[in-house]
Amino acid sequence: xxxxxxxxxFTFIFAAVLVTVVGTLLAxxxxxxxPAYTENVRREKMxxxxxxxxxxxxxxxxxxxxxxxxxxxxxxxxxxxxxEGDAFxxxxxxxxxxxxxxxxxxxxxxxxxxxxxxxxxxxxILPMVGTGLWGPVWGYLSVKKDGRTVYxxxxxxxxxxxxxxxxxxxxxxxxxxxxxxxxxxxxTYTGIKVYKGGTGTTDPHGVDGISGGTITSDGVNEMLIxxxxxxxxxxxxxxxxxxxx
Amino acid sequence: xxxxxxxxxxxxxxxxxSKKNRALITDPLNDNNPxxxxxxxxxxxxxxxxxxxxxxxxxxxxLAVVVVGNVIISSLRNVIPSxxxxxxxxxxAAGLVTLVDIMLKAYVYxxxxxxxxxxxxIITNCILMGRYEAFAMGNKPWPSALDGLGNSLGYAWxxxxxxxxxxxxxxxxxxxxxxxxxxxxxxxxxxYFNNNMMILPPMxxxxxxxxxxxxRARNTKLIEAA
Numbered sequence: 001x002x003x004x005x006x007x008x009x010f011t012f013i014f015a016a017v018l019v020t021v022v023g024t025l026l027a028x029x030x031x032x033x034x035p036a037y038t039e040n041v042r043r044e045k046m047x048x049x050x051x052x053x054x055x056x057x058x059x060x061x062x063x064x065x066x067x068x069x070x071x072x073x074x075x076x077x078x079x080x081x082x083x084e085g086d087a088f089x090x091x092x093x094x095x096x097x098x099x100x101x102x103x104x105x106x107x108x109x110x111x112x113x114x115x116x117x118x119x120x121x122x123x124x125i126l127p128m129v130g131t132g133l134w135g136p137v138w139g140y141l142s143v144k145k146d147g148r149t150v151y152x153x154x155x156x157x158x159x160x161x162x163x164x165x166x167x168x169x170x171x172x173x174x175x176x177x178x179x180x181x182x183x184x185x186x187x188t189y190t191g192i193k194v195y196k197g198g199t200g201t202t203d204p205h206g207v208d209g210i211s212g213g214t215i216t217s218d219g220v221n222e223m224l225i226x227x228x229x230x231x232x233x234x235x236x237x238x239x240x241x242x243x244x245x
Numbered sequence: 246x247x248x249x250x251x252x253x254x255x256x257x258x259x260x261x262x263s264k265k266n267r268a269l270i271t272d273p274l275n276d277n278n279p280x281x282x283x284x285x286x287x288x289x290x291x292x293x294x295x296x297x298x299x300x301x302x303x304x305x306x307x308l309a310v311v312v313v314g315n316v317i318i319s320s321l322r323n324v325i326p327s328x329x330x331x332x333x334x335x336x337x338a339a340g341l342v343t344l345v346d347i348m349l350k351a352y353v354y355x356x357x358x359x360x361x362x363x364x365x366x367i368i369t370n371c372i373l374m375g376r377y378e379a380f381a382m383g384n385k386p387w388p389s390a391l392d393g394l395g396n397s398l399g400y401a402w403x404x405x406x407x408x409x410x411x412x413x414x415x416x417x418x419x420x421x422x423x424x425x426x427x428x429x430x431x432x433x434x435x436x437y438f439n440n441n442m443m444i445l446p447p448m449x450x451x452x453x454x455x456x457x458x459x460x461r462a463r464n465t466k467l468i469e470a471a
Contacts, residue, residue, distance in 0.1 A: 011326040018333055022340035029344055033351035040354040059354070159362070161445075 052140035054152040072115040080233025087112035096129040130223025133215040134159045147235035153177035165216030176207040189232045194221035269391040273399035280403040281457045285371040291449040300408035304401035310341045315393035318381040334377040415443030
């Protein structure tokens with residue numbers, strides 16, 4: 001063999017060629033498969049939104065059903081007033097992280113609202129994000145036309161403990177939400193509290209947390225109280241305008 | 246650059262599945278199992294075995310990365326400068342793992358979501374670097390491919406057995422299909438509870454320990470001289 005594979009120059013050339021080849025290969029694959037991935041993420045989001053209004057569809061069927069049921073999307077600002085912008089493309093999780101990192105001020109946060117017409121009449125679907133034990137938790141809550149009665153919910157998480165905190169993503173937790181109210185009869189905001197697990201609460205504005213998943217439950221509680229407070233302002237304003245009509 | 250490494254049949258003697266080559270596949274299944282005997286790749290065996298479907302995807306991903314990586318590294322073994330060979334192996338491993346990750350996200354999104362974090366960790370799976378460094382750097386591509394296949398199958402069956410027990414006792418299902426009837430559960434008035442311990446990683450360690458115990462009791466080759 002004519003060359004010395006252990007010479008300095010060959011070592012450099014080898015490293016450079018190897019890294020270039022691997023890098024190019026990865027870049028090409030990533031770029032060519034990115035549309036499929038983004039589409040998966042988009043469909044999953046639609047699936048989650050629909051799931052909050054108790055419509056369970058397969059991910060592939062989600063776009064069609066979404067188009068059929070979701071009638072209007074809008075953004076509200078931190079004062080609960082509708083503002084310009086595309087609700088669906090707003091990444092609430094990223095916005096939440098930026099807010100936690102201090103890069104976005106509380107008053108600049110945007111809150112998406114999805115209006116839907118289901119079997120039960122008009123619904124508002126409200127996305128929300130919070131922090132669990134190991135990472136972010138998020139969910140969608142659907143509220144009936146009266147602006148205070150919960151119709152359905154869906155929650156998910158990045159990496160809560162299986163069997164404990166991760167239970168928020170199961171029907172055991174989520175099925176407690178329908179029928180609860182985020183404000184009392186006089187219209188005073190209450191939010192929905194998550195009590196310590198196993199207390200068997202009968203509070204119309206609260207649900208039972210997860211036993212052994214206290215920090216996750218507290219995170220969901222904080223998320224619900226904080227986010228619903230903003231949405232409550234919006235829901236009240238739309239409902240007064242309907243009443244005044 | 247030498248090209249003779251790419252043609253294993255250049256030397257007349259050895260058939261593709263000679264006894265020696267078959268041993269490359271069968272050895273890691275039992276006598277030299279990467280998990281139970283070499284005790285490599287334990288971390289993923291603990292993390293990914295809550296459900297059988299996850300274990301299966303993880304096994305297939307590892308198989309692809311070890312076999313393809315072994316062949317690539319074996320083909321390049323005469324040109325990889327020895328001073329940077331570990332880095333070169335790592336680049337190839339990382340590249341392949343990232344490819345697998347991208348493909349999972351595009352084609353089997355639901356599974357990718359479940360195993361996503363762990364796929365990236367294949368890079369640090371000791372079985373990979375172990376096979377690349379210990380076998381592929383010193384052997385021809387064909388035996389290296391068999392060696393990769395054998396070792397990942399040895400890894401896979403342990404993962405699947407552990408996942409089987411964890412899923413059936415932890416969630417009452419096998420491959421996501423319910424085997425313990427809903428009516429048995431105490432929430433539905435029955436007598437049965439899922440064992441939550443099974444869902445947590447420590448139980449995987451216990452199950453791996455039991456497998457090692459049984460294996461050592463039966464396989465006399467593994468019993469160290471007293």
